[in-house]
Amino acid sequence: KKLSNMRLFVPVDGSEESKRAFLRALEIANEGDTVYIISVLPPHPYDVPNQKLAEKRAALEATHKVMVEKAGEYRLNPYARIVEQDDERETLVDLIAQYEAELVIMARRRLDSKTRSSMGSVSSYVVTWCKTSVLVLKPE
Numbered sequence: 430k431k432l433s434n435m436r437l438f439v440p441v442d443g444s445e446e447s448k449r450a451f452l453r454a455l456e457i458a459n460e461g462d463t464v465y466i467i468s469v470l471p472p473h474p475y476d477v478p479n480q481k482l483a484e485k486r487a488a489l490e491a492t493h494k495v496m497v498e499k500a501g502e503y504r505l506n507p508y509a510r511i512v513e514q515d516d517e518r519e520t521l522v523d524l525i526a527q528y529e530a531e532l533v534i535m536a537r538r539r540l541d542s543k544t545r546s547s548m549g550s551v552s553s554y555v556v557t558w559c560k561t562s563v564l565v566l567k568p569e
Contacts, residue, residue, distance in 0.1 A: 433459065433461065433462075434461055434462060434463070435458065435459065435462040435463070435531050435532065436462070436463045436465065436528060436529060436530045436531050436532075437454045437457065437458055437462060437463070437464045437465065437530065437531070437532050437533075437534060438464075438465045438467065438524070438525050438528060438530035438532070438533045438534070438561070439451050439454045439464060439465065439466055439467070439533075439534050439535065440467055440468070440469070440521050440533070440535050440551070440555075441466055441467065441468045441489070441492060441493070441496070442468060442469075442489075443468070443485070443488055443489055443492055444536070444538060446536030446537070446538050446566070446568060447535070447536055448492070449536055449566060449569070450534045450535050450536040450566055451464075451466065451496055451499075451534075453534050453564070453566060454534045455499065455500065455503050455505075457532070457534065457564075458500075458503060458505050460503070460504040460505070461504065461505070461506065462505050462506065463505070463506040463507075463508060464500050464505050464506070464507050464508070465508050465509075465510075465524075465528050465530060466493055466496050466497065466500075466507060466508065466509040466510070467509075467510055467511075467512065467521070467524055468489045468492075468493070468510070468511045468512070469511075469512050469513075469514055469517040469520045469521060470482070470485060470486060470489065470511055470512070470513055470514075471513070471514070471515055471517075472513040472514070472515070486511065489511055490511065493509035493511070494509075496509065497509050508528075512524065517551055518551050518554040518555065518558075519554075521551070521555055521559075522554070522555060522558045522559050525555070525559050525561055526559075526560065526561075530561050531561060531562070532561065532562050532563075532564060533555060533559060533561055533562070533563040533564065534563075534564045534566070535551075535552050535555065535563065535564070535565055535566070536552070536565070536566040536567075536568070537550065537552045537565050537566065537567060537568060538550075538551075538552075538568065552565045
Protein backbone atom coordinates (compact mmCIF):
# COMPACT_ATOMS: atom_id res chain seq x y z
CA LYS A 430 0.00 0.00 0.00
CA LYS A 431 1.33 3.43 -0.90
CA LEU A 432 1.65 6.11 1.75
CA SER A 433 -0.73 9.00 1.31
CA ASN A 434 0.05 12.64 1.96
CA MET A 435 3.75 11.90 2.17
CA ARG A 436 6.19 14.75 2.82
CA LEU A 437 9.27 14.61 0.59
CA PHE A 438 12.23 16.95 1.11
CA VAL A 439 14.60 17.83 -1.74
CA PRO A 440 17.64 20.04 -1.06
CA VAL A 441 18.37 22.08 -4.20
CA ASP A 442 21.65 23.89 -4.82
CA GLY A 443 21.10 24.54 -8.53
CA SER A 444 23.42 21.74 -9.63
CA GLU A 445 22.41 19.17 -12.22
CA GLU A 446 22.66 16.56 -9.45
CA SER A 447 20.06 18.33 -7.31
CA LYS A 448 17.78 18.73 -10.33
CA ARG A 449 18.08 14.97 -10.89
CA ALA A 450 17.11 14.38 -7.24
CA PHE A 451 14.01 16.52 -7.77
CA LEU A 452 13.04 14.44 -10.81
CA ARG A 453 13.45 11.28 -8.72
CA ALA A 454 11.13 12.82 -6.11
CA LEU A 455 8.51 13.30 -8.84
CA GLU A 456 8.83 9.60 -9.73
CA ILE A 457 8.36 8.54 -6.11
CA ALA A 458 5.61 10.97 -5.10
CA ASN A 459 1.91 10.27 -5.30
CA GLU A 460 -0.81 12.74 -6.13
CA GLY A 461 -1.44 14.99 -3.12
CA ASP A 462 2.01 14.52 -1.57
CA THR A 463 3.98 17.57 -0.44
CA VAL A 464 7.40 18.25 -1.92
CA TYR A 465 9.65 20.67 -0.03
CA ILE A 466 12.14 22.28 -2.42
CA ILE A 467 14.71 23.89 -0.15
CA SER A 468 17.90 25.81 -0.86
CA VAL A 469 20.36 27.10 1.72
CA LEU A 470 22.29 30.18 0.72
CA PRO A 471 24.94 31.77 2.94
CA PRO A 472 23.76 35.33 3.75
CA HIS A 473 27.08 37.00 2.98
CA PRO A 474 30.03 34.72 2.41
CA TYR A 475 33.34 36.53 2.62
CA ASP A 476 34.67 35.02 -0.58
CA VAL A 477 31.67 35.87 -2.79
CA PRO A 478 30.94 39.42 -3.97
CA ASN A 479 27.38 40.71 -3.39
CA GLN A 480 26.65 40.68 -7.13
CA LYS A 481 27.57 36.98 -7.35
CA LEU A 482 25.35 36.24 -4.35
CA ALA A 483 22.46 38.09 -6.02
CA GLU A 484 23.03 36.10 -9.21
CA LYS A 485 23.04 32.82 -7.27
CA ARG A 486 19.78 33.79 -5.49
CA ALA A 487 18.16 34.74 -8.83
CA ALA A 488 19.24 31.44 -10.39
CA LEU A 489 17.84 29.48 -7.42
CA GLU A 490 14.57 31.42 -7.59
CA ALA A 491 14.26 30.56 -11.28
CA THR A 492 15.02 26.89 -10.58
CA HIS A 493 12.43 26.83 -7.78
CA LYS A 494 9.80 28.38 -10.07
CA VAL A 495 10.31 25.66 -12.69
CA MET A 496 10.24 22.93 -10.03
CA VAL A 497 7.06 24.27 -8.42
CA GLU A 498 5.34 24.33 -11.82
CA LYS A 499 6.53 20.79 -12.60
CA ALA A 500 5.34 19.50 -9.20
CA GLY A 501 1.97 21.10 -9.87
CA GLU A 502 1.72 19.16 -13.14
CA TYR A 503 2.11 15.99 -11.06
CA ARG A 504 -0.70 17.21 -8.74
CA LEU A 505 1.71 17.56 -5.84
CA ASN A 506 1.76 20.27 -3.20
CA PRO A 507 5.08 22.06 -3.70
CA TYR A 508 6.66 24.33 -1.11
CA ALA A 509 9.82 26.18 -2.15
CA ARG A 510 12.04 28.22 0.11
CA ILE A 511 15.50 29.79 0.04
CA VAL A 512 16.97 30.00 3.54
CA GLU A 513 19.87 32.29 4.36
CA GLN A 514 22.09 30.49 6.86
CA ASP A 515 25.81 29.93 7.19
CA ASP A 516 25.83 26.17 7.78
CA GLU A 517 24.03 24.38 4.98
CA ARG A 518 24.35 20.93 6.55
CA GLU A 519 22.92 21.80 9.97
CA THR A 520 20.22 23.98 8.43
CA LEU A 521 19.02 21.13 6.21
CA VAL A 522 18.85 18.67 9.12
CA ASP A 523 16.92 21.24 11.19
CA LEU A 524 14.45 21.95 8.36
CA ILE A 525 13.90 18.26 7.64
CA ALA A 526 12.83 17.82 11.27
CA GLN A 527 10.80 21.06 11.29
CA TYR A 528 8.80 20.03 8.21
CA GLU A 529 8.46 16.46 9.51
CA ALA A 530 9.67 15.10 6.18
CA GLU A 531 9.21 11.39 5.69
CA LEU A 532 11.82 10.99 2.97
CA VAL A 533 14.79 13.10 1.91
CA ILE A 534 15.93 12.75 -1.69
CA MET A 535 19.28 14.26 -2.51
CA ALA A 536 22.21 13.73 -4.80
CA ARG A 537 25.82 13.23 -3.87
CA ARG A 538 28.11 15.60 -5.71
CA ARG A 539 31.53 14.76 -6.98
CA LEU A 540 34.00 16.38 -4.65
CA ASP A 541 37.72 15.90 -4.83
CA SER A 542 39.21 14.15 -1.80
CA LYS A 543 40.78 17.35 -0.42
CA THR A 544 37.45 19.23 -0.46
CA ARG A 545 35.54 16.27 0.95
CA SER A 546 37.98 15.85 3.85
CA SER A 547 38.15 19.57 4.72
CA MET A 548 34.47 20.54 4.25
CA GLY A 549 32.77 17.21 4.53
CA SER A 550 29.93 16.05 2.41
CA VAL A 551 26.46 17.56 2.82
CA SER A 552 24.81 14.24 1.92
CA SER A 553 26.98 12.30 4.41
CA TYR A 554 26.13 14.78 7.16
CA VAL A 555 22.40 14.58 6.43
CA VAL A 556 22.48 10.76 6.38
CA THR A 557 24.36 10.72 9.70
CA TRP A 558 22.32 13.31 11.64
CA CYS A 559 18.85 13.17 10.10
CA LYS A 560 16.23 11.02 11.83
CA THR A 561 14.39 10.57 8.52
CA SER A 562 15.12 8.09 5.73
CA VAL A 563 17.46 9.55 3.11
CA LEU A 564 17.77 8.45 -0.50
CA VAL A 565 21.14 9.56 -1.88
CA LEU A 566 21.57 9.38 -5.65
CA LYS A 567 25.06 8.59 -6.85
CA PRO A 568 26.66 10.91 -9.43
CA GLU A 569 26.10 9.82 -13.01
